[in-house]
Amino acid sequence: MVRLGPFARYLLMRAAFLLATYITAITIVFLLPRLIPGNPLALLLTQLYQQAQANPEAIKEVYKTLMEEFGVGKPLWEQYVDFLSHALRGDLGTSIAFYPRKVIELIAPAIPWTVGLLVPSTITAWIIGNTLGAIAGYRRGSYFEKTVLTVSLILSQTPYYWLAMLLVYIFAIKLNLFPAGGGYSYGLVPSLTPEFIADLLWHYTLPFLSIVLVAVGGWAIGMRVLVIYELGADYMVFSENLGVEERKLFRYAFRNSLLPQVTGLALSLGSVLGGQLITEIVFNYPGTGYILFRGLSTLDYPLIQGVFIILVATLFLANFIVDFIYALIDPRIRLGYAQA
Amino acid sequence: MAVPTIVWVLLTNRRFVVGIALFLAVVLTGVIGPLLYPVDPLSFAGPMETPPCEKYPLGTDTYGRDVLAQLLVGTRTSLYVGFLTALIAMAIGTVIGAAAGVKGGLVDEALMAITNVTLSIPSILLAILIASYLKVRSLEVVAAILGITSWPWYARAIRAQLLSLREREFIYLSRMAGYSDLRLAFEDLLPNIATYIFMAMVLFINGGILGEAGLSIIGLGPTQGVSLGLMLQWATLMEAFRRGLWWWFVPPGVMIVAATSSLMIVSTAMDEVFNPRLRERG
Secondary structure (H helix, E strand, C coil): CCCCHHHHHHHHHHHHHHHHHHHHHHHHHHHHHCCCCCCCCHHHHHHHHHHHHCHHHHHHHHHHHHHHCCCCCCCCCHHHHHHHHHHHHCCECCCCCCCCEEEEHHHHHHHHHHHHHHHHHHHHHHHHHHHHHHHHHCCCCHHHHHHHHHHHHHHHHCCCHHEEEHHHHHHHHCEEEEECCCCCCCCCCCCCCHHHHHHHHCCCCCCCCHHHHHHHHHHHHHHHHHHHHCCCCHHHHHHHHCCCHHHHHHHHHHHHHHHHHHHHHHHHHHHHHHHHHHHHHHHCCCHHHHHHHHHHCCCCCCHHHHHHHHHHHHHHHHHHHHHHHHHHCCHHHHHHHHHC | CCHHHHHHHCCCHHHHCCCCCCCCCCCCCCHHHHHHCCCHHHHCCCCCCCCCCCCCCCCEECCCCCCCCHHHHHHHHHHHHHHHHHHHHHHHHHHHHHHHHCCHHCCCCCCCHHHHHHHHHHHHHHHHHHHHHHHCCCCHHHHHHHHHHCCCCHHHHHHHHHHHHCCCCHHHHHHHCCCCHHHHHHHHHHHHHHHHHHHHHHHHHHHHHHHHHHHHCCCCCCCCCCCCCHHHHHHHHHHCCCCCCCHHHHHHHHHHHHHHHHHHHHHHEEEEEEEHHHCCCC
């Protein structure tokens, strides 16, 4: 029980930090349109108002809803409290382009698609990349190391979305092996039948590959350096001179180098997610990237903001899970807090 | 004598030579290319969607514009955005990271709180949000958006590097000698992480080039001119990759990868040469 104390405390602190950050993110969403000169939201309202005068009742309704949600006429702090309390309860406002549908209704069905692409591809890339990088670092100067490093350097700097275009062009258009886009075939209804799952995986392959290939490069580069550092550490040189067998040495180096890579996982999820959103657009994949793109092309600000808030929340949940794993495998965390 | 030796060591490193040659080729393409091939990249004069031929070495797009002309000017634009992004991000990151690392205490806590909060929000998402509110986006605005959203990891890394150095003997000696914090930062600490700073710069330039392309594809790139990202956006809008118009979407991507990966190759090679912990033993 005593040993569990610092562990729980660490997790609690992480949770508090993530919550504070989440509120900051919402605050940024609130402040941005109000700080930018020419207030884009107000501009949108004026535009809608002019359209409403031209004719239909429908636009007047949109206008009224927006006026209320934006809090026109209320003092800033009241607007902020409203916005924050709504956002924390999951009410992200009403879409303009898809009026009268709520933003959350539009985003919710897209989240499983995005998470279903993000998490498996990130984990796969993490495992493959770290393994390749560790072996490369251990076999310094070999042909294997040189190949892994060069290929990783190029892959890691390739934009996901361009790789996505190449994959579509080669494997879907030229070779006709995979579909050119979409989450599943037209006419199929999402269900748990083998037929649908096979179709799903068939559509999944190219988007999955486009993310894994790029991400593998980054992990391999990082891991190679970490292992080389580790091999140069005093304890390693000492063990080597003691005649500890090679496989054991490799295992020491690998284990110790993995820790920073776990921390890196939390950070990389965010940047992978950013790239993935654009990849989804290239593939017409029914994830949040696609929703975001529709929001952007119609300047549907409530929808754009909603996607931002939801994605940040999803990411923080993932970060917390990574923190949990990290705390489990790093005894130094418990030690550090026990001393403090 | 020291400098020629270093240059010699670098020039005998094959990876460095290949990387720097490739990067110089990209820079020359962007700087001199448009002068050697003075065709208006935005002129609708040509025929539609023509594959590469004698008159149009890289073909034309749906609007009858010359793809090669776009590629040359686009390379210049993208490099400019990349460098500017790096400049902005590193200025912010160095100041915050160094202040936190050298000062320590409350300053450190406060700055790191800001950094960690910003770091937790994915930079590209924040960039998308900011860009969506700006109706007119010049190249400088795009670079500023990318720079402002990408500095945190660097500030944290600088601080971490400085903290690990702080406990070394030579720092204690300098402190005992009564050096000021500023002198400590510039004479003892920052030179020790010079390679690290260079590698970070490479990452930021690449981040700027890739970020511009990413923003452009979803319609949030520069609102004027030509860039590699804008070329990809037009190609995406017209579904070039689904319709087999390879000459339209392949060249800008190849140019982006050439620019970014050559820089990565250079920085990796330099790290191998300068970083004592990476030198091969025996």
